[in-house]
Amino acid sequence: MSVLVYAESTDGKFKKSVFEVVSYAKAIADAVGTSVTAISIGNVAAADLASLGNYGASTVLHVASEQLKQFVNQAYASVIAAAAQHSGADLVVISNSFSGKGLAPRVAAKLEAGLADGAVELPQINGGAMTVKKTAFSGKAFAITELTSAKKVVALNPNAFEVRETGGSAQVEAFSPDIPATDLTTVIQDIVRSTDQVSLPDAEIVVSAGRGLKGPENWGMIEELAAVLGAATACSKPVSDAGWRPHSEHVGQTGIAVSPNLYIAIGISGAIQHLAGVSASKTIVVINKDPEAPFFKAADYGIVGDAFEVVPKLIAAIKAYKGN
Amino acid sequence: MNILVCISNVPDTTSKITFGDGNTTLNTAGIQYIVNPYDEIALSKAIGLVEGGKGKVTVINVGEASTEATIRKALATGADEAVRVDAAPRDAWFVAHQIASYAKDNAFDLILTGRESIDYNGSQVAAFVGELLGIPSVTTAKKLEIEDNTATVEREIEGGKEVLAIPLPVIVGTAEGVAEPRIPNMRGIMSARSKPLNVIEAISVPVLSKIVSYESPEPRGNVSLIDAGEVEKLVDILHNKARVI
Numbered sequence: 001m002s003v004l005v006y007a008e009s010t011d012g013k014f015k016k017s018v019f020e021v022v023s024y025a026k027a028i029a030d031a032v033g034t035s036v037t038a039i040s041i042g043n044v045a046a047a048d049l050a051s052l053g054n055y056g057a058s059t060v061l062h063v064a065s066e067q068l069k070q071f072v073n074q075a076y077a078s079v080i081a082a083a084a085q086h087s088g089a090d091l092v093v094i095s096n097s098f099s100g101k102g103l104a105p106r107v108a109a110k111l112e113a114g115l116a117d118g119a120v121e122l123p124q125i126n127g128g129a130m131t132v133k134k135t136a137f138s139g140k141a142f143a144i145t146e147l148t149s150a151k152k153v154v155a156l157n158p159n160a161f162e163v164r165e166t167g168g169s170a171q172v173e174a175f176s177p178d179i180p181a182t183d184l185t186t187v188i189q190d191i192v193r194s195t196d197q198v199s200l201p202d203a204e205i206v207v208s209a210g211r212g213l214k215g216p217e218n219w220g221m222i223e224e225l226a227a228v229l230g231a232a233t234a235c236s237k238p239v240s241d242a243g244w245r246p247h248s249e250h251v252g253q254t255g256i257a258v259s260p261n262l263y264i265a266i267g268i269s270g271a272i273q274h275l276a277g278v279s280a281s282k283t284i285v286v287i288n289k290d291p292e293a294p295f296f297k298a299a300d301y302g303i304v305g306d307a308f309e310v311v312p313k314l315i316a317a318i319k320a321y322k323g324n
Numbered sequence: 325m326n327i328l329v330c331i332s333n334v335p336d337t338t339s340k341i342t343f344g345d346g347n348t349t350l351n352t353a354g355i356q357y358i359v360n361p362y363d364e365i366a367l368s369k370a371i372g373l374v375e376g377g378k379g380k381v382t383v384i385n386v387g388e389a390s391t392e393a394t395i396r397k398a399l400a401t402g403a404d405e406a407v408r409v410d411a412a413p414r415d416a417w418f419v420a421h422q423i424a425s426y427a428k429d430n431a432f433d434l435i436l437t438g439r440e441s442i443d444y445n446g447s448q449v450a451a452f453v454g455e456l457l458g459i460p461s462v463t464t465a466k467k468l469e470i471e472d473n474t475a476t477v478e479r480e481i482e483g484g485k486e487v488l489a490i491p492l493p494v495i496v497g498t499a500e501g502v503a504e505p506r507i508p509n510m511r512g513i514m515s516a517r518s519k520p521l522n523v524i525e526a527i528s529v530p531v532l533s534k535i536v537s538y539e540s541p542e543p544r545g546n547v548s549l550i551d552a553g554e555v556e557k558l559v560d561i562l563h564n565k566a567r568v569i
Binding site: 071073074077098106108118137138139140141142146147149187188192193199240248254261279280282285309310313314317320 | 335337340343361416420443444445447448449450451452454456460461463464466479480481482485486488490491499501530532535536537538539544548549551555556558559560563568569
């Protein structure tokens, strides 16, 4: 069983989530005694392509076609399926990113492969079958899913598997599969990406605030705390519903599920829907003036206190620590 | 415009999720079922798009007879008619085949789903149906407008958005921002009873995966409280003990 991994590039660069999926693919390949082939689509520098070897890829197939410079899920899925055929892969690993979610089902359908998305750890491999632990019920549970098909697709959650460096370098090969014109009817009109902010789904630290902040004008200290920690900002549902913050920051059962190393919740009571979206966080800190706030029961560390007093002190303390 | 909206029947967001039979089945006692919240956004958008006699909205659900209360709610909200594919929704692959099979025989300009269901969180159905029908798909849309047989869709990406122009037909998974969820009014509730709800048989689909068991997240230990006057202590713990900063 050979393993193919899709290395998603953003503005020609690989993000940490790519190193995570390549490391994950390598760990599976080692377990079954095979190698990892990566597939990259679009403008990426040769040195960056070869650097995927440092995470376990032996070969990198690179598609440099002009018409595939920008992501279109139909066309990219055709490329990945062709790469799976080309490399004889029985398993395709994809990051469960926004683009990955649009790709993985198409790749799986083309290969008639079973699909497990939202994987949180390495699969158990038992002969030709594979069981994958994946998130379900929006973080309230995990479903152990068995892929019974000959070919398989797994989409790995961000921050679920650690990056492992191997010191290797990959061989880069040009790859140019035929893409049907019907895959290319979508026109990308604009891409807006803030470059100065950490993106929420793959952030290692998240600073999140709720109605306890009283109004959108008070978010300055939340943004400052996030900036000193290199964190992404987030919010609870009532806050995005009130229009204080954009919907893209809403963490919870009907928003984004996050899995950072550190989640700091400020002025959020901890409704069951919110807790579902943060349960995969490694460490949770809660700051709330109400000692009865349910969030304290789901936290590792807590401070009972007024956010308007505690947060500025915390910013000063972190600045002092970073200064040392 | 002829629009198909795919709805799933899911546990209410306030539900506590527990399992029985050796962690192999969901305990449904006491659970209220609702229209998946993202599907409500899809439905509300569809109703808005056809308002004023500009088309028809059909909702489709793959489920057993027990889901009909949820389907009637969608009709009360404003869908014109409903189809129930009579089968337990085994997984997204199975559900997508049922939807694609129905859509093939009924020319839809637009198919909408929620971006994911809040039970299995697959985000799979839109892209599966797109692939099975050979049409474009968008999995997480924040905005959607239709003009001159073209959908303009804002898609969520990490840290931003992408604006796409896609010729119809297309299938779009909707998220917050596409429409405000509509609430059924009394007239809607009364008229829902007389709207058509057709039950059709499921097609057979090969099994590629199955859920063998469930696990609940490990409970966290007791919270360690730190005095509000000693935030330095928190920083020290996060650095030296938790090793997260």
